[in-house]
Amino acid sequence: MNSFETIYLLLSKYSKDEINYAISKLKPEDKELLYRKYGRNLNQLNNIKFNRKDRLRFYRVIALIKEIIERQRLGVNYSNGRTIISIYKKFEKYPKEDVNYIINLLPDCDKYILYLRYGSDLENPDTSLWNMKYRNRLDCVFDKIKRLLQNKALGKEIIIRQNGILTIYQIFREYKREEVDSVLEELNEREKYLLYLRYGSDLENPDTSHWSEEYHDEFYNKLIYKIRARLEKNHLDNEVVEKPIIINSRVENLVLEIKNTLMNKEYNILFDNFSEKEILVYILIQRIDDTYSIQDIENYFKIDRSMIIKMVSKILKSTIPDDKVLVKKFN
Numbered sequence: 311m312n313s314f315e316t317i318y319l320l321l322s323k324y325s326k327d328e329i330n331y332a333i334s335k336l337k338p339e340d341k342e343l344l345y346r347k348y349g350r351n352l353n354q355l356n357n358i359k360f361n362r363k364d365r366l367r368f369y370r371v372i373a374l375i376k377e378i379i380e381r382q383r384l385g386v387n388y389s390n391g392r393t394i395i396s397i398y399k400k401f402e403k404y405p406k407e408d409v410n411y412i413i414n415l416l417p418d419c420d421k422y423i424l425y426l427r428y429g430s431d432l433e434n435p436d437t438s439l440w441n442m443k444y445r446n447r448l449d450c451v452f453d454k455i456k457r458l459l460q461n462k463a464l465g466k467e468i469i470i471r472q473n474g475i476l477t478i479y480q481i482f483r484e485y486k487r488e489e490v491d492s493v494l495e496e497l498n499e500r501e502k503y504l505l506y507l508r509y510g511s512d513l514e515n516p517d518t519s520h521w522s523e524e525y526h527d528e529f530y531n532k533l534i535y536k537i538r539a540r541l542e543k544n545h546l547d548n549e550v551v552e553k554p555i556i557i558n559s560r561v562e563n564l565v566l567e568i569k570n571t572l573m574n575k576e577y578n579i580l581f582d583n584f585s586e587k588e589i590l591v592y593i594l595i596q597r598i599d600d601t602y603s604i605q606d607i608e609n610y611f612k613i614d615r616s617m618i619i620k621m622v623s624k625i626l627k628s629t630i631p632d633d634k635v636l637v638k639k640f641n
Contacts (some may be wrong), residue, residue, distance in 0.1 A: 444493055
């Protein structure tokens with residue numbers, strides 16, 4: 311076993327402050343082992359012989375001190391036999407500014423847990439006030455931060471629950487804020503009372519102090535559905551009206567011309583099995599040129615392309631005269 315007079319000589323490659331820092335992070339039983347060897351001030355070698363078990367423990371403690379110092383130099387903390395990395399190391403795959411952005415969005419109860427563990431600057435893990443009863447809460451905060459960072463990286467909307475509750479604007483986030491406000495203004499006094507009881511006067515800070523199961527059922531099973539129904543109705547009522555259809559004058563003139571021609575019995579007999587609209591569409595399709603398009607035909611008759619195809623196909627499958635000859639008669 312070594313015979314260095316002090317622990318500082320044994321670990322001479324490290325500064326005294328670094329050694330003291332590492333020792334302060336050891337378990338009480340490990341510190342006691344060092345005191346037995348070097349005294350309470352760690353600067354006086356005591357003439358004692360360790361048994362085999364204590365000797366092995368001593369070497370392990372020295373190795374642990376070296377590990378703590380090396381980790382501390384890398385910005386990693388250590389406490390009670392467990393390595394504690396900083397919050398930024400934990401989420402090092404994300405930019406530091408993104409981590410700070412997400413943490414700033416968290417409710418105060420989550421921030422409190424983080425500050426308790428990592429200090430006010432989140433850079434220096436602290437164990438002086440830490441209690442393992444906070445462990446589960448810290449894990450929940452980590453999960454929340456990770457999910458929000460992933461959403462931010464994917465460009466998804468970031469939603470933070472205040473006190474674990476979605477605000478009224480988050481519930482109806484597919485609508486604009488002014489749309490929601492307009493519907494809320496129309497609520498009766500009882501409904502507004504429930505709303506303010508749940509979200510506070512500014513509707514942004516959910517409160518559960520005066521909330522009951524009775525209120526919960528009335529709010530979520532009735533009021534929320536009512537608000538959503540009104541939002542959907544208002545949204546449909548306010549949809550942009552379609553622009554008026556512009557009718558091509560060339561198509562209008564051709565339709566009049568074809569109608570006049572069809573008045574001749576000779577041509578009328580040819581199309582005896584078809585409606586006037588089917589005949590007009592058929593002839594117009596055959597005569598398309600630079601002055602009008604299929605879209606103009608659709609606009610005039612207020613039909614879609616599939617209907618035009620159906621009409622034309624019906625005539626083409628019949629026993630009418632050769633279509634080219636027929637069209638020539640209308641030219």
